[in-house]
Amino acid sequence: MKTAYLYVRVSTDEQKRKGYSLPEQEDRLLKYCRQNNIEIKGIYREDFSAKNFNRPEWKKLFSVVKSKPKEEKNILFIKWDRFSRNIEYAYEMIGMLRKYGTTAMAIDQPIDFSVPESTVMLAVYLSVPEAENTRRAMNTANGIRRAKQMGRYPSKAPLGFINLTTVDGKKSLHPSNPRPVL
Template identity: 25%
Template sequence: MNLVGYVRVSTEEQAREGVSLGQQTERLKAYCALHGHVLVDGYSDEGVSASMPVAKRPGGRLMLEALKGKDVQGVVVVRLDRLFRDALDGLTFFRHADRTGATVHSISELIDSSTPAGKLSLTIQLAAAQYERDLAVQRATECSVSMRESGRVYGTVPYGCIAVGEGDARRLMRQPFTWGWRRTIVEDLAAGVSLRTLRAELLERGIPSPTGRRVWSLNTLRELRTHHASLASLPMADVDHVATISTAATEAGVSAHV
């Protein structure tokens, strides 16, 4: 069977694990030699995250084009996560593959989708990988909510809040000058006001975005609803305290809230 190889690394992986494109390519050659396949070509993406769908990666796009040819029957990878970011990305690939008859060979998972058993195994692997990613996202979200409900600083300081204290004693409080605008924005969105209308109103009133820009990002406005209820229970900082922190932030060249 004529196969094309596909290899991918992100910069983070190279630094952490030393997984190079060359190492992956050598494994693909060894696999093809062992199983009697011919590696007719190879495609690569360096410094490309798995979060990008394969069809949008430079090397991935060329690989998909190669699979449309009559002389190529499939693609071989070291691991499935070299190809697919999630189950949906994998299923989209197979919708394309069904039209061309292309197969997937994964060395680590011992998968050959040219057989019914191999296609079943591949589908199960994709579903399991998606399940693990969903669990990780859920755990991270629950951790974020729990920490913010207790007033602990987690990641960036939400708009309408301010971080008070130092080190482990650093806690979130509501910022009296901006919390009112956060509440108004959330209430307007809940009432059905469109994001673009709300952005125009904020611009007209001269209310700067969390980054200090005159025009708000639509994504920023949309995200303000996230965890808003958990932040509402935080204590309100007093005006003098906020003024002190704001002055220190200005002198340091940073924003007191983001």
């Protein structure tokens, strides 16, 4: 029988938008393990960004992997974007996992690491989430810039000012203590 550690991760905004809740991911992974006769060694649940591997539950999982270097291990997750949203860090982590006899696998985006051409698909799976993050950051920055150009202040008001919202929903910035007109 094969064995695996299960890793489920969300970031708060993504959980709401895509419906990848921790329980949903976990249920799918458990079903996959039952269907494929895989013994579950542990489940790690994370509510943290995947921009790097400085995540509390990932660190615990990686410590377990390192503590058993001779044992062949698998880490299962739903999709590669649950593993990482940074291609550079992802490749580095895959290499470190291999060093400890561990294979990372996405059940919805399987990769056969014994086939050299599979590395092309892995590159696609890892680069798409990073591109999504970069595009989202650019769109957010552009939206904030446009709002400011229109006289709205979408961020927290600086010292001495307050944020106000008009009846039609537009946000603006006003002095917190306006001086009386003489």
